Amino acid sequence: MLRETSPVDEKVNFGFIILISSVAALGGFLFGYDSGCINGAIDALQKAFGASNLGSGFNVASMLLGCAAGAFMAGGIADKFGRRAALFAAAIMFGLSAFGSGIANDSLTFIIFRLIGGFAVGAASIISPAYISEVAPAAYRGRLSSLQQMAIVLGLFIAFLSNWLIARAAGGASQEFWMGYDAWRWMFWVELIPVGLFFLGLFLIPESPRYLIATGREKKAKDIMHRIAPDKNTGQKVADIRKTVNRERKPKFSDLINETTRKLHPVVWVGLAIAALQQLVGINVVFYYGAVLWKAAGFTEGDALMINVIGGIINVVSTVVAIGLVDKWGRKPLLLTGSAGMAIFLGALAVIFGTAGVSETGDLQLTGPAGMAALICANLYIVCFGISWGPVMWVMLGEMFPNRIRGAALAVAGLCQWGTNFTVTMTFPILLGTIGLGGAYGLYAAFALISFFVVKAIVRETKGLTLEEMENG
Numbered sequence: 001m002l003r004e005t006s007p008v009d010e011k012v013n014f015g016f017i018i019l020i021s022s023v024a025a026l027g028g029f030l031f032g033y034d035s036g037c038i039n040g041a042i043d044a045l046q047k048a049f050g051a052s053n054l055g056s057g058f059n060v061a062s063m064l065l066g067c068a069a070g071a072f073m074a075g076g077i078a079d080k081f082g083r084r085a086a087l088f089a090a091a092i093m094f095g096l097s098a099f100g101s102g103i104a105n106d107s108l109t110f111i112i113f114r115l116i117g118g119f120a121v122g123a124a125s126i127i128s129p130a131y132i133s134e135v136a137p138a139a140y141r142g143r144l145s146s147l148q149q150m151a152i153v154l155g156l157f158i159a160f161l162s163n164w165l166i167a168r169a170a171g172g173a174s175q176e177f178w179m180g181y182d183a184w185r186w187m188f189w190v191e192l193i194p195v196g197l198f199f200l201g202l203f204l205i206p207e208s209p210r211y212l213i214a215t216g217r218e219k220k221a222k223d224i225m226h227r228i229a230p231d232k233n234t235g236q237k238v239a240d241i242r243k244t245v246n247r248e249r250k251p252k253f254s255d256l257i258n259e260t261t262r263k264l265h266p267v268v269w270v271g272l273a274i275a276a277l278q279q280l281v282g283i284n285v286v287f288y289y290g291a292v293l294w295k296a297a298g299f300t301e302g303d304a305l306m307i308n309v310i311g312g313i314i315n316v317v318s319t320v321v322a323i324g325l326v327d328k329w330g331r332k333p334l335l336l337t338g339s340a341g342m343a344i345f346l347g348a349l350a351v352i353f354g355t356a357g358v359s360e361t362g363d364l365q366l367t368g369p370a371g372m373a374a375l376i377c378a379n380l381y382i383v384c385f386g387i388s389w390g391p392v393m394w395v396m397l398g399e400m401f402p403n404r405i406r407g408a409a410l411a412v413a414g415l416c417q418w419g420t421n422f423t424v425t426m427t428f429p430i431l432l433g434t435i436g437l438g439g440a441y442g443l444y445a446a447f448a449l450i451s452f453f454v455v456k457a458i459v460r461e462t463k464g465l466t467l468e469e470m471e472n473g
Helices: 014-051 052-081 085-101 109-137 138-168 181-190 192-204 209-214 218-228 232-245 265-281 285-296 301-327 329-353 368-386 389-400 403-434 436-458 467-472
Strands: none
Touching: 014 052, 014 085, 014 109, 014 138, 014 181, 014 192, 014 218, 014 285, 052 085, 052 403, 085 109, 085 181, 085 192, 109 138, 109 209, 109 403, 138 181, 138 301, 138 389, 181 218, 181 301, 209 218, 265 285, 265 389, 265 403, 265 436, 285 301, 285 368, 285 403, 301 329, 301 368, 301 389, 329 368, 329 389, 329 436, 368 389, 389 403, 403 436
């Protein structure tokens, strides 16, 4: 076991630690931005490519297939080539995706570049937090690791803000903007700015000492560790890491089978359940289709994009609250509270949208009070998700699996989460065209209610428990 030191015992180079953690967290920022930037471009893409509802759904959801592949393969890539090299590769793929998505003139080209971006998103979602946890001193690891989640929601917010500003300046996402190109293209190209910062920043950070020790470069690892925490215990820390590395082996999926019952380990089923339910409550319909959703509810494109910005701010604030509460309230109470709140507000949205009038063109017509009620309920739904299932699901997946199955279990749970994300994202345009907003939100409300009873029945509180206690309890 690695020895941990307290802040009093360990001297650290805070400036250097903040630099390397912030650069790595830019991978999370791009994760959030790449996920959110398509929000304001969906209708414009459908017009530009002449896509059907099914085609429009795949234009949005295609990235998530890349995400699943990237998350599934990222660990092996980082172990073979190094964390820093893998982050460089992700930065290049982010840039290719942002530029290529903006120059696409048909759905196939667009989908190819979104798949590339999705692979980068999936890889960054695994490698960035792993890198931060490996370079951060033990006493500060939790707070520094929280930079990743904050970076993701900030990326979403900046994407929403950028979309709104561009569409407002151009007069609409389909209208001509700078240099004769449509506004929706610039929504993707703006991402090249943080991509450039991420790529250049990677030249300033070192390789993970843990990876260096695993590949026999202990002197270089010791130099980096001494720069991070210049104390007399560096040699002992290197020895501790060497012992851990020597005991490790690559995870195998056969590890997920309980040796006694010969069935899938119960804790893996729990992980799969919470990974899937985080998406089945429909949160990414708001993040990916927010502009389409609110336009379908009768708002103008400009108003719909502004609503996205407000939702992004609320999501950031809610995440800050969750980070402060997760170690005080516990994981399970936050999940239960979030599930109950989401079920209530999604149910209210289903009623509001289901009883709204319809115009001659088929669009919903919300009266003043109904429109305001829908806005309030939608934002309260985001609050409930942001303080619970958004960050807490990832916290639990990182804690709940015993050491011997963690690698394989995380790969399977991550694949399930991204796969469910793809399914929900792909089906929303179809639901919108068949059962309407009311029916779609009624379905998400049902899953929110189911999530409450699933958590109550099978999820154990992980706060304060060791992995052995969770495995044997």
